[in-house]
Amino acid sequence: MSSLLVLGDRGSGQTTFVGLLYTAQVRLGSEESDQFRFHADRETIRQLEAIYGELGAGRFPYRDLDWEDRPMSFVLGFPRGTLFGRGRATTLPTGAFDSVRVEVGGISVDDLAELREHDAVLGDPARRLLRSQMILPLVDGSQLVRSPSGTAADRIAKYDRALAAALDLLGKFLAAHRQRRARSMHLFFVVTKFDLCPPETLAWLDAPAGAPWGWSSDERAHFGARLLHTYLFRTELWLEANRRKGRITVAEPEWFFSSLRTEESRGELRIARRSLVPRGGWEPEYPFDEYRTMVHRLGALAHRLPDASEG
Numbered sequence: 001m002s003s004l005l006v007l008g009d010r011g012s013g014q015t016t017f018v019g020l021l022y023t024a025q026v027r028l029g030s031e032e033s034d035q036f037r038f039h040a041d042r043e044t045i046r047q048l049e050a051i052y053g054e055l056g057a058g059r060f061p062y063r064d065l066d067w068e069d070r071p072m073s074f075v076l077g078f079p080r081g082t083l084f085g086r087g088r089a090t091t092l093p094t095g096a097f098d099s100v101r102v103e104v105g106g107i108s109v110d111d112l113a114e115l116r117e118h119d120a121v122l123g124d125p126a127r128r129l130l131r132s133q134m135i136l137p138l139v140d141g142s143q144l145v146r147s148p149s150g151t152a153a154d155r156i157a158k159y160d161r162a163l164a165a166a167l168d169l170l171g172k173f174l175a176a177h178r179q180r181r182a183r184s185m186h187l188f189f190v191v192t193k194f195d196l197c198p199p200e201t202l203a204w205l206d207a208p209a210g211a212p213w214g215w216s217s218d219e220r221a222h223f224g225a226r227l228l229h230t231y232l233f234r235t236e237l238w239l240e241a242n243r244r245k246g247r248i249t250v251a252e253p254e255w256f257f258s259s260l261r262t263e264e265s266r267g268e269l270r271i272a273r274r275s276l277v278p279r280g281g282w283e284p285e286y287p288f289d290e291y292r293t294m295v296h297r298l299g300a301l302a303h304r305l306p307d308a309s310e311g
Contacts, residue, residue, distance in 0.1 A: 002302035003071075003128050006106035007166055008138035009159045013192035014106050015061045017138060017258060018072075019051040021104075023283055024291035025074070026052070027276075036295070037077035037097060044072040055284045058270040071105035071125050076299040100302045105129040109162035112169060130173045133305050134298060136188045137163055137235075141257075142196035144231055146204055156231050164234040175247045182306045184249040187239075188256060188294065189224060195259035205230060212257035213289045224255040256294050261285040 008014040028036040040048070047070070051061045065072075077097040105125070143156045167185075174183050191197070194212065205226045208219040215223070228236040242250045261272040261284075273282040 001073075001101040001103055001307055002134065002305050003132040004102055004104045004134040004136065004298065004302075005129050005132035005170070006104070006136045006138065007109055007112070007163065008106065008192075009140060009155070009162075010108055010110070012138045012140040012159075013258070014108075014138060015051060015063070015065055016055070016260070017190060017192055018065060018067070018104065018106065019048065019055050019061055020258065020284070020286050020291060021295070022048050022052055023055060023286070024288060024295060025076075027283065027288065028292060028295065035079060037099075039075040039077075041073045043070060044074065047072060055271065056273070056282050058265075058273050058282070058284065060271065065106065067105045068107050068111070068129075069125065071103045071129060073101060073103050075099050075101050076295065076302070078296070078299055078303075098303065100299055102298065102302050103128065105132075109159060109166045112166040113162045115169070127173075130170060131177060131182070132170070133174065133182065133184055134186050134188065134301060135167070135170065136190055137167075139189060139191045139227070139232070141191045141194040141259075144197050144201045144205075144227070146198070146200055160232045160234045163232065164238045167235065167238055171242060171248050171250075179306055183247075184251065185242075186251045186301055187253040188298070189253055190256045190258055190294075191227070192258045193260075194257045195261070211287070213287050220255045221252070224253060228253075254297065256290050257287065258290065259287060 006014060006018065008017075022040075025036075025038045025040075029038050047065055047067065050063060051065070054061045077099040080096045080098050103125075107129070140156070140159075143153075143159075145153055145156075171185065174185060177183055205223060207223055208215050212220070212223075228239075239250060239253070242248060262269050263272045264270075272285040274285050275281075276283055
């Protein structure tokens with residue numbers, strides 16, 4: 001079983017993000033069942049059903065996940081041979097799928113920084129999460145302002161310090177792993193609330209034209225490097241230092257972008273929705289292609305990583 005840890009600032013959209021990740025899996029499993037199947041255990045469904053319902057109704061989630069103490073468990077299934085890029089099947093016989101179990105948990109960078117400063121007795125779920133090789137730091141796009149002063153600028157600077165400290169702690173957990181193959185970290189930065197990122201900030205960061213889901217991999221990497229250098233320079237320094245030290249292997253970060261289209265309804269801000277024709281129901285208007293790519297990338301990576309429960 002591979003482990004995936006979501007890191008975020010309070011208010012950065014952690015609950016909405018994991019709700020959309022689940023929403024994308026539901027859609028993939030129903031619309032592209034020849035290419036993707038998934039299963040979630042009863043406890044995971046219990047945690048997510050209310051959030052999924054809120055998003056489908058056009059409302060922002062009102063409850064938090066209990067995923068620090070109770071990580072969620074997904075089994076992702078992909079056509080046999082495609083996890084390593086060897087072809088793409090269109091029609092497959094029953095059972096011709098490779099599956100991988102991924103445990104997903106989350107924690108705020110402040111809580112992780114506090115853990116770094118104090119000794120704590122950790123249970124097995126917490127230890128597995130802190131040994132996660134797949135890390136998803138969330139960056140609140142609404143906080144990426146140009147002004148060097150003010151609440152928003154102070155908040156992203158504070159988050160940068162906490163994120164660098166959190167990655168340092170996680171790096172120490174990985175470095176102590178008995179398996180050399182497990183001493184690697186794969187970072188998937190997700191810019192949440194990207195629709196609220198100020199236009200002047202996008203120009204300052206030399207953002208490519210158009211929506212991010214149309215950007216090339218090189219354009220994404222360039223934008224991500226500019227964002228790190230401008231707003232998360234302590235995190236950038238940590239990444240550079242660990243590339244040199246060799247204590248753990250840090251892969252080149254990948255970048256994804258999340259947003260929700262909103263609309264006014266009777267004086268209330270609501271999430272715009274699209275109809276799920278022909279099977280019925282609704283889902284929020286979000287960048288489905290971003291999440292589809294993310295699910296496939298995480299599944300392919302998880303398939304070749306060592307079991308997080310070992311060591």
